[in-house]
Amino acid sequence: MCSTANYVLPLRRTCESSGAPGRRYGSASMTSSFQGGRPHGIAEDMGQDMDLAWQELMTITDLQEFNVPAESSYEPSPYNSVVPLAPIGDYSMTQSRSAACEPNTAQYEEPYSEVRQACHHLGSTAEAMFALNVTHPSPRMLPSSASTHHLEGKEQMKMGCITNRTNMPWTTHRSNMHHSSVDDLESDSGLSLGSSPPLTSPDDAQIASTSYPNADARITYSNGESHGLQTRRPQSRFPVEHQLHHHLYSHPAQSSYLPSQPYFNHEPNSMTPLPKPQHYQGNTLNDQIVGAELSSRGCSHQSMHVKQQDNHTHPAPLSRDERRALALKIPFTAEKIINLPVDDFNELLTQHTLSESQLALVRDIRRRGKNKVAAQNCRKRKLENIVHLEAELDQLQAHQEQLAQQRIKFQHSLAIVKCHLTDLYSKVFTYLKDEHGQPYSIDEYCLQQTPDDKVYLVPQNMQGRQQR
């Protein structure tokens, strides 16, 4: 527990502090190394090498989590060769941000909101998501540093949506996550103490990349797993919940706010503008995730003045484990991992070739998922028990009060009966006469009843002797 914090937090904080302010959206140097100013003609071989190296780097969880600034050292060119494993349809989200924004550098002079819209509506992930958060920051989603991030974001936006991580599916949003929630993946509250292997390693990523269908998916990294998650997102896992948001993209209101900039095909090397998507139809998990991302960025819907129902406007963010699963390219959903029976789960594992770290992660996810449900049930039971015990306590207290009143009443009755008995006793003595016709002294005699219901008049001293 504590060890978790010890080994995680310092790293995170280090990263955050060292990366600020441009860490998430591009370092300050990006102003000079702004992608727009960078010749697009970077040698492809070099770009590919860098691409590969970067992907390997970014599979390292820490880097993913902390969004190591990538922009200055490597800006994926619009011609990057990342091929989505699952087609996204005509609503491509992987177009280069630079491609999307560069032609519109003039708008960077525009007010922030306009710039923001221009950028993130293009499908750029981080800024769009960020735009959402800064436009309508959810109190729970924005840490105290939100205002700072806001400024950073604005600065970043003015820099022209520089950061291009479109081929780093799990990193693009992570940057946003740190805005919406600093926690996040390495939040102390969730780390497996040694049970989780290093989340990713280049080899793992490479191994897994062959099977993982969502490599190009970018995820909504708001603080999903923890802290009010239940109230903020439905129980169902991402494949389902994300489907709920797809229709957002066919929302007429939103479409009216969609930017006029071209949409770029998801195809690598494709700069072909696509028709403005009116209907986002994602069938694969990848699509779903992108859809979720869109809709969550689309929190920006608010900034776009598109009023959606809350449950659609705020997509459920992925939990840390889900993001980890994506990072490690686990080829099945967290829901499956957690909810499958043991046999099915083991069979599922045998059906896929998973690395050690992937297996460990899957088992961690399963354990945590089950424990999470167990904890929820436990707390629910606990509360129910408390409620039940409180009700029982009330009942018992009422009963006690009733008994106390009854006791007082009985005592009162007993006193009356005693009084009557004493009177009766005295009266009886007045009728008792000795052989001389003299009444017996009540001090010297007493009446005694035997078991056979006969009553005898006995002297007091004799009575005491008999009693002895």
Next chain:
DNA sequence: TGCTTGTGTCATTTC
């Protein structure tokens, strides 16, 4: 700023 609440996670025990 400190307290409370809700949640996720871990460690441990029990079934």
Next chain:
DNA sequence: GTGAAATGACACAAG
């Protein structure tokens, strides 16, 4: 022996 469930304890974020 193993997996799941239960639960206390802890950390964290948000109000």
